[in-house]
Amino acid sequence: MSFIIKCLDCGHNAPYYPTSTTCPKCNSQWREAEYDYELIGKTLPEKLPSRTADLWRYRELLPVRNPNISLSLGEGSTPLIRAVNLGMMLGCPNIYIKDERQGPTSSFKDRQAAVTIAALKEAGITEMVAASTGNVAISYSAYASRAGVKLWAFVTSLVPSVKMREIALYGSQVIKITGSYDQCKQVASEFARQRKLYQDMGARTITSIEAMKTIAFEIAEQLTAAQGPGENTPWRTPDWYVQAISGGMGPLGVHKGFREMKQMGWIDRIPAFAPIQAEGCAPMVTSWKKGLEKAETVTSPKTRIETLATGDPGRSYEFLREIVNGTNGAFESVSDEDAFRAMHVLAKMEGISAEPAAAAAFAGLFKLIRAGVIKPSDTVVVNCTGHTMPAESSILGENWSRDVKFPSMEETPQEGLLSALNQVAPERFPKIVIVEDTTEARRLIRRILQSQGNFTILEAANGREGLELIQRELPDLVVLDLMMPEMDGFTVIEALRAKQETATIPVIVATAKELTPDEKSRLSGHIQALMQKGDFLNDEFLEEVNSFIK
Ligand SMILES: *Cc1c(COP(=O)(O)O)cnc(C)c1O
Numbered sequence: 230m231s232f233i234i235k236c237l238d239c240g241h242n243a244p245y246y247p248t249s250t251t252c253p254k255c256n257s258q259w260r261e262a263e264y265d266y267e268l269i270g271k272t273l274p275e276k277l278p279s280r281t282a283d284l285w286r287y288r289e290l291l292p293v294r295n296p297n298i299s300l301s302l303g304e305g306s307t308p309l310i311r312a313v314n315l316g317m318m319l320g321c322p323n324i325y326i327k328d329e330r331q332g333p334t335s336s337f338k339d340r341q342a343a344v345t346i347a348a349l350k351e352a353g354i355t356e357m358v359a360a361s362t363g364n365v366a367i368s369y370s371a372y373a374s375r376a377g378v379k380l381w382a383f384v385t386s387l388v389p390s391v392k393m394r395e396i397a398l399y400g401s402q403v404i405k406i407t408g409s410y411d412q413c414k415q416v417a418s419e420f421a422r423q424r425k426l427y428q429d430m431g432a433r434t435i436t437s438i439e440a441m442k443t444i445a446f447e448i449a450e451q452l453t454a455a456q457g458p459g460e461n462t463p464w465r466t467p468d469w470y471v472q473a474i475s476g477g478m479g480p481l482g483v484h485k486g487f488r489e490m491k492q493m494g495w496i497d498r499i500p501a502f503a504p505i506q507a508e509g510c511a512p513m514v515t516s517w518k519k520g521l522e523k524a525e526t527v528t529s530p531k532t533r534i535e536t537l538a539t540g541d542p543g544r545s546y547e548f549l550r551e552i553v554n555g556t557n558g559a560f561e562s563v564s565d566e567d568a569f570r571a572m573h574v575l576a577k578m579e580g581i582s583a584e585p586a587a588a589a590a591f592a593g594l595f596k597l598i599r600a601g602v603i604k605p606s607d608t609v610v611v612n613c614t615g616h617t618m619p620a621e622s623s624i625l626g627e628n629w630s631r632d633v634k635f636p637s638m639e640e641t642p643q644e645g646l647l648s649a650l651n652q653v654a655p656e657r658f659p660k661i662v663i664v665e666d667t668t669e670a671r672r673l674i675r676r677i678l679q680s681q682g683n684f685t686i687l688e689a690a691n692g693r694e695g696l697e698l699i700q701r702e703l704p705d706l707v708v709l710d711l712m713m714p715e716m717d718g719f720t721v722i723e724a725l726r727a728k729q730e731t732a733t734i735p736v737i738v739a740t741a742k743e744l745t746p747d748e749k750s751r752l753s754g755h756i757q758a759l760m761q762k763g764d765f766l767n768d769e770f771l772e773e774v775n776s777f778i779k
């Protein structure tokens with residue numbers, strides 16, 4: 230493997246040693262690896278089909294001379310999942326989730342830890358220091374244990390205790406710092422300096438950026454498998470890459486991956502980048518919106534999402550700003566509440582339980598789609614950076630479970646069990662009829678209703694069937710499409726309103742159709758709500774439903 234380390238400030242080239250962290254000529258800490266792109270671009274693609282499904286399949290483009298398979302935990306090659314329900318709700322059908330929760334310790338930091346520890350091991354280093362908001366220390370600890378490396382993990386006292394205990398379980402020394410994450414990094418640096426220990430420098434660590442770029446390689450390879458090759462190139466690029474950031478190491482690395490693929494002729498364009506921050510700690514977003522070239526720092530972050538609490542991004546902002554501007558991307562911030570709400574949406578609509586930091590990326594996605602920045606026809610990849618930590622109880626609120634005590638021997642078993650089960654759920658639920666001709670839209674509405682409420686749901690695939698069903702069942706509510714074969718929604722409504730038994734049943738129209746003023750007046754007074762498909766999220770829809778059901 231031949232590669233050199235190039236200084237981003239003076240252009241000086243030097244060989245790679247993990248312990249030498251500055252440019253020998255100008256002392257800059259900002260350097261990056263360069264490979265023989267000409268050769269690798271030609272030879273690597275044909276080797277890929279026979280390679281293992283992990284990030285070492287791109288080993289010619291990684292700064293480790295002899296990847297040591299015995300350290301591997303199966304890092305990388307996480308699935309790219311199409312978010313069908315989310316896409317339908319947002320009117321943006323090509324949303325893909327890069328599911329980084331499926332890394333060995335459930336966050337995308339596993340890539341960074343796997344590559345860095347491999348490089349350290351190769352260089353004979355057996356002790357290291359890392360400051361972390363949790364996930365970095367967890368990942369490093371797991372790999373350090375396999376490699377025989379001792380880790381000093383500096384974490385802020387706000388890191389959830391379950392995360393701290395996991396770090397300790399792997400055998401790392403946990404050091405809790407009462408202070409901000411930036412202060413925690415200072416203490417860690419001082420400790421490393423005094424003890425002359427190797428310290429992880431986040432985005433300034435060569436291996437971190439190199440590891441993160443494999444996300445880009447995988448996205449292009451997987452998107453090509455899903456949608457076919459690009460217009461003029463063997464691999465396909467999405468239109469957007471969306472990720473929640475703290476220090477911004479992820480997008481810096483991912484962008485380098487796209488840049489390298491472009492240089493090698495595998496793709497011919499780079500996606501627009503959308504880094505998302507938490508409102509209470511969004512130095513990059515506010516600085517970008519003000520047009521600043523250097524970031525204004527946030528000294529006391531006000532977010533409960535500790536994972537995203539870098540208040541001083543330093544030069545990462547300058548590099549990221551160039552990327553965002555150069556790709557016609559956008560920085561955006563979201564509130565903690567937006568992120569928590571996105572956790573519910575993701576879990577209930579896509580079966581994905583993400584930690585608040587990861588969910589912030591999705592909250593950002595919702596915001597950018599609604600602002601028209603991300604277009605309905607765009608292909609979007611959102612990095613789901615990490616799995617839920619046990620924060621669920623605080624986010625679920627009260628009454629999220631129902632308790633059943635198994636009846637004791639003295640009671641008649643049959644009766645006891647029946648009455649216990651009656652506490653779980655009443656016998657009769659409000660009845661809702663969905664009249665909708667597209668299967669996916671029917672499934673989406675059913676899913677929204679069943680995810681957060683107890684309803685008896687009946688479905689019809691066209692207007693005529695729907696009308697019969699409503700007249701027979703007399704439901705508490707009807708969710709109705711307008712454009713349907715056999716009998717359209719307008720006719721169904723007229724028929725319902727003409728008969729006494731069905732005249733007062735509330736109707737919510739859910740349609741993709743842009744209504745003319747004439748059509749609107751035909752509906753007015755006869756329906757209770759109009760919901761535009763592709764323009765509502767599940768909880769908004771449910772709110773409407775619940776307001777009509779007594
Ligand atoms: C570290 C982390 C982030 C922020 O990533 P950066 O690219 O380093 O800013 C986001 N989400 C999760 C789950 C993380 O662990």
Ligand SMILES: [Zn+2]
Binds near residue numbers: 236238239254256257
């Ligand atoms: Zn230099």
